[in-house]
Amino acid sequence: MKNAYVLFKRYGVALLSCAFLSATLYAAEETAPGVKGVTEEEFTPAKEVLTVKYVEMAKPYHMDVESLEGFFKDAQGVTVPLQMQDKAFPNGGGSVKSAEVKGIHDGLAIYFKVTWSDPTRNARAIAVQEFRDAVALMFPLGAVEITPAEHFSPRMGDREKPTNLWHWKADWEADLLVKGELEDMENQYPNMHDDWNFNPYSAYYHRELITSVEVLSGGRAAHNLLSQPGRGRVVEDLNAEGFGTLTTQAHQDVNGCSKYEDGTWTVIIYRSLITEDPHDVQFVPGGTTYFNMAVWNGGEQDRNGQKSISSQWHPATLERVAWQ
Amino acid sequence: MTLVHNWHLGRRMEYPYFESRPKHQFAAIFNINRCIACQTCTMACKSAWSYNKGQEHMWWNNVETKPYGGYPQSWDVKTLKLIDNGENTWYTDEKDEKLSPYGVYEGDTIFEAAAKKNINQWAVGYIPEDKEWRAPNFGEDVAKSNKPDEYSSLPEHSRWFFYIQRICNHCTYPGCLAACPRKAIYKRKEDGIVLIDQKRCRGYRKCVEQCPYKKPMYRGLTRVSEKCIACYPRIEGRDPLTKGRPMETRCMAACVGQIRLQGFLDDNPKNPVTWLIRHDKLALPLYPQFGTEPNIYYIPPRWAPRAYLRQMFGPGVDEAIEKFMVPSRERLAVMSLFRMTQTIIFEYKIEEGPKVFETTIHGKKFELFNDTVIGYGEDGQEIVRTTIEEPVHIRDPKHYNSI
Numbered sequence: 001m002k003n004a005y006v007l008f009k010r011y012g013v014a015l016l017s018c019a020f021l022s023a024t025l026y027a028a029e030e031t032a033p034g035v036k037g038v039t040e041e042e043f044t045p046a047k048e049v050l051t052v053k054y055v056e057m058a059k060p061y062h063m064d065v066e067s068l069e070g071f072f073k074d075a076q077g078v079t080v081p082l083q084m085q086d087k088a089f090p091n092g093g094g095s096v097k098s099a100e101v102k103g104i105h106d107g108l109a110i111y112f113k114v115t116w117s118d119p120t121r122n123a124r125a126i127a128v129q130e131f132r133d134a135v136a137l138m139f140p141l142g143a144v145e146i147t148p149a150e151h152f153s154p155r156m157g158d159r160e161k162p163t164n165l166w167h168w169k170a171d172w173e174a175d176l177l178v179k180g181e182l183e184d185m186e187n188q189y190p191n192m193h194d195d196w197n198f199n200p201y202s203a204y205y206h207r208e209l210i211t212s213v214e215v216l217s218g219g220r221a222a223h224n225l226l227s228q229p230g231r232g233r234v235v236e237d238l239n240a241e242g243f244g245t246l247t248t249q250a251h252q253d254v255n256g257c258s259k260y261e262d263g264t265w266t267v268i269i270y271r272s273l274i275t276e277d278p279h280d281v282q283f284v285p286g287g288t289t290y291f292n293m294a295v296w297n298g299g300e301q302d303r304n305g306q307k308s309i310s311s312q313w314h315p316a317t318l319e320r321v322a323w324q
Numbered sequence: 325m326t327l328v329h330n331w332h333l334g335r336r337m338e339y340p341y342f343e344s345r346p347k348h349q350f351a352a353i354f355n356i357n358r359c360i361a362c363q364t365c366t367m368a369c370k371s372a373w374s375y376n377k378g379q380e381h382m383w384w385n386n387v388e389t390k391p392y393g394g395y396p397q398s399w400d401v402k403t404l405k406l407i408d409n410g411e412n413t414w415y416t417d418e419k420d421e422k423l424s425p426y427g428v429y430e431g432d433t434i435f436e437a438a439a440k441k442n443i444n445q446w447a448v449g450y451i452p453e454d455k456e457w458r459a460p461n462f463g464e465d466v467a468k469s470n471k472p473d474e475y476s477s478l479p480e481h482s483r484w485f486f487y488i489q490r491i492c493n494h495c496t497y498p499g500c501l502a503a504c505p506r507k508a509i510y511k512r513k514e515d516g517i518v519l520i521d522q523k524r525c526r527g528y529r530k531c532v533e534q535c536p537y538k539k540p541m542y543r544g545l546t547r548v549s550e551k552c553i554a555c556y557p558r559i560e561g562r563d564p565l566t567k568g569r570p571m572e573t574r575c576m577a578a579c580v581g582q583i584r585l586q587g588f589l590d591d592n593p594k595n596p597v598t599w600l601i602r603h604d605k606l607a608l609p610l611y612p613q614f615g616t617e618p619n620i621y622y623i624p625p626r627w628a629p630r631a632y633l634r635q636m637f638g639p640g641v642d643e644a645i646e647k648f649m650v651p652s653r654e655r656l657a658v659m660s661l662f663r664m665t666q667t668i669i670f671e672y673k674i675e676e677g678p679k680v681f682e683t684t685i686h687g688k689k690f691e692l693f694n695d696t697v698i699g700y701g702e703d704g705q706e707i708v709r710t711t712i713e714e715p716v717h718i719r720d721p722k723h724y725n726s727i
Contacts, residue, residue: 034340034446090505090530091444126544127454128532171547185378185545189454216376218522219546226527227546244506246526304505304528 034089035243042155043148045290045313050078052103052110054285054319059106065259068268072113077102080293082116082308087155088243092306096295099135101314107321110283111270112137114293121260122298123170126188131298133170135267138163138292139281141239146290146313154292154313155243162241164281166254168267170298173234173258225252234258235269239279243305251277273318286320325439328497332612332638334424338435340446340502346516348588349496350554351597352576353607354489355623355662357648358583361387361487366460368578369491373553378545383460384552385491385575391632392463392485396452399538400611404635406448407437412613414639425605426612426640433615434499434536446502449534457541470629486625489583491575492539492552493610493618494518500551503534515588516619517554525549536614559668561702569701570668582663587670589619596658596672596699604655606647608637623648650688656712657697665708669699680713 053075060067077100084094099116114135125132141162146152157163175183219227225236225248235254240246256269273283283289290313296302327336328343369385386395394400412431419427432440434447441448467485494511498518501509508524509531511517520531520540525548531540532549540551555573557563563571571577576586587597600606600621607621624633626645633641647655657674677694684690692712699708 086444088505089445090503125527125547128457128529128542128544129451129453185380188544189380216373217378217546218520218550219525219543219548222522224523224525224546224548226548227522246506304526304530 036087040148042153042311043146043151045146045315046078046080048078048314049288050101050103050291050314050316051076052105052283052316052318054321055104055106056322057104057106059109063255063270064257065266065268068111068257068270069113069266071104071111072102075102075104075113077113078314080310080314082293082295082310085155085294085305085307085309088305090305093294093296093300093302093308095297095300095302096308099293099295101291101293103316103318105273105283105285105318107273107285109270109272110318111268112291114267114269114295115264116295117264118295118297118299119263120297120299121170121265123174123260124183124188125171125298126183126185129301131301131303132296133265133298134168134296134302135265135269136165136167136294137269138165138240138294140164140290140313141279141281144290146315152313153242154311155309156240156245158242160241162239162279164279165238165240165246166256166269166271167236167238168234168256168258168269169236170258170260170265172231172236173256175229176232176234224248237280249277249279251275251279253277253280283318285318288315288317290314291316325435329423330433330497330615330617331423331425332609332617333429333433333615334420334426335428337433337497337615338439339497340435344511344513345496346511346513348590349516349619350494350559350586351589351601351619351621352491352584352586353597353600353621353623353662355583355659356486356488356625357623358581359387359487359489360581361389361461361464362580363387363460364578364580365489365575365584368574369552372555372574374550378543379550381454381457382541382543382550384539384541385489386460387487387489388461389464389466389485390488390628390636391468392466393461395460395462395490396456396538397462398456399452400636402450402452403434403448403536403538403614404611406450407432407434407613409437409440416639425602426608426638429613429638431613433613434534435497435502435615445530445534447499447534447536449499449503449536451529451533452538480629481627484628486628488610488622490537490539490610491573491620492518492554493537493616493620494552494554495619496617497615498535499537499614499616500531500535500540503530504528505530509540512556515554515556515559517556517559518551519553519556520549520551522546522548522550536611536616537618566667569703569707572666572668576663577666579663585662585669587668592671594671594673596661596669599658599672600655604647604658605640606644606655608640608644611636612638650685650690653691653693653695656692657695660697660710660712661699661708664710665699667701667707669707670702671700671704673698673700677711 055071102113104111122133124130152161233255235256237249237252237254253275254271258267294307294309296307325338328339330337365385374382414427416427437448470482508521527547540549542549558571561568572586576584609618624641675696680692680694682691694713701707
């Protein structure tokens with residue numbers, strides 16, 4: 001008894017405050033400051049299953065939307081409802097209400113086609129107030145069956161529940177058109193170094209001066225993929241296990257292409273079904289996985305958590321390969 | 325949100341992270357009274373860190389004219405409006421030397437304003453557009469005239485402007501660090517320097533938005549943000565010139581007007597920076613009401629209207645100016661250390677010297693003693709020795725005009 005009293009005297013306050021704190025946290029449904037918990041419905045995947053159709057295809061010479069679009073004509077799409085991101089700070093987005101997703105595979109690679117309407121094309125992130133249009137697909141990493149009991153968060157995954165994300169960026173695509181390099185500062189500001197001439201048809205600019213020095217580019221020196229001029233792709237391959245944990249993969253495997261027409265973005269994202277990277281999601285014909293997605297509207301200053309999100313996982317089943 | 329103590333505000337305030345002060349905090353004192361806006365500091369910084377492509381608009385150090393100048397344009401007016409709730413006042417009747425030396429701020433900080441407005445981000449802020457970053461000193465030398473028909477006279481001029489020297493404040497509670505949704509910004513435990521991890525940054529510009537001082541800057545070339553790094557290789561003593569001792573930053577060391585003194589805020593009352601800030605209260609924080617506890621301190625200009633200065637430096641302005649105009653014996657000695665060495669001084673000692681003269685300044689008796697001030701480095705070794713009266717060398721009449 002005396003021992004218990006001594007123990008209580010020593011640790012009682014700490015224990016009591018722990019109990020109080022956890023009760024408060026539970027009551028407030030907060031997992032961390034600025035982050036609200038995920039509701040039960042969100043742990044339940046959507047009913048509608050995306051069938052990733054098996055299509056026999058000769059890989060086109062130009063991997064662009066025009067060449068690839070035709071293969072999707074028999075694929076059944078799902079419409080994914082989108083909403084504002086309101087769980088983790090900073091909240092925002094919600095300007096894009098839905099997106100249509102279609103999937104095909106040819107036994108070697110998987111292709112997702114995402115279409116959504118966006119009145120403005122924002123394919124530049126050079127000026128401080130410019131933000132890009134973007135779309136991301138997210139997959140749970142490893143063979144998981146998502147059930148309400150599983151508690152696999154559809155919002156960036158969770159600790160011990162990692163996800164693989166494919167993030168297409170409009171400005172990366174614009175970069176590729178500039179001889180495989182970055183769309184550069186001088187496209188936006190021809191004479192920024194001396195007079196901030198905003199005239200894009202300025203009489204001259206000191207190419208030599210502004211292209212001579214490659215040092216002192218922090219992002220490049222740190223091998224940040226966003227800063228690399230020769231990245232040669234439009235989709236970033238990432239992992240995340242919860243808010244704020246998004247990390248670029250050391251090995252990039254995903255690519256894509258896009259088209260903007262009549263206020264609609266069509267983005268095709270593709271990757272081989274199987275990769276050697278343990279941080280990648282793997283696709284097996286005949287198997288089922290899940291996906292979730294988000295869309296960023298650069299015209300509405302969307303970036304990071306300010307995005308239109310789907311708050312549920314969506315099942316995706318790959319058709320079996322029809323062997324001859 | 326957690327509650328942290330902000331001694332500038334004299335109270336606790338809300339912040340997304342726990343209070344975690346570094347061992348000693350990077351800090352500096354700028355004497356506004358002496359600055360002539362020669363921009364040598366600006367160029368020293370530019371030529372060291374931001375001369376490259378995509379950094380054309382970046383001035384990690386800049387000197388701007390007040391009241392009309394600003395880089396980016398009108399940054400302070402815009403941020404002040406965001407926290408204005410009509411009651412941004414100070415309670416100054418009671419003060420505590422350690423916890424609330426200037427009194428208690430009763431208005432909202434950038435963090436509290438965001439919580440009140442329910443905008444679902446950590447702090448209020450705005451992103452200045454590219455046009456607002458075009459020049460390091462918009463509104464240069466534009467004077468404010470309160471009474472245009474009268475000539476000015478001290479202590480306050482009716483026609484006035486002054487220069488304010490700005491670098492990143494390496495705040496104790498940085499707005500940029502709070503804003504970053506992916507913790508790409510960190511504050512070093514050893515010296516309190518705030519840095520952006522160039523690999524983790526994804527160019528969301530949340531730091532550009534929520535730093536009230538607008539010191540993180542977006543670089544279109546690398547698509548990530550950059551900021552003043554407090555010349556950390558020099559602070560770490562990696563420049564061979566100071567033999568492994570912490571060395572002042574480029575902007576400090578280049579100051580020809582001798583307006584700057586850099587050091588570390590710590591608990592040692594004989595540290596010149598700590599003494600001037602915490603004990604003498606001669607140097608004051610810039611816009612303490614933002615709530616980030618900035619670590620660059622200013623000796624306010626004596627000729628500018630006090631109401632304006634109180635808004636800018638808080639309620640300690642009147643006392644600081646009074647002290648600056650009639651300096652005490654110790655204050656004069658410590659102020660003699662400004663720009664005497666580029667090795668950072670950690671402690672000072674005064675050896676008393678003879679009385680040189682006495683006079684009356686603004687009705688107050690002033691005595692000048694030719695004391696000797698000695699500055700000691702991190703390792704306790706003497707690094708500088710100077711006297712109050714500068715030594716006078718009289719040239720031999722034979723060589724009056726020779727060089």
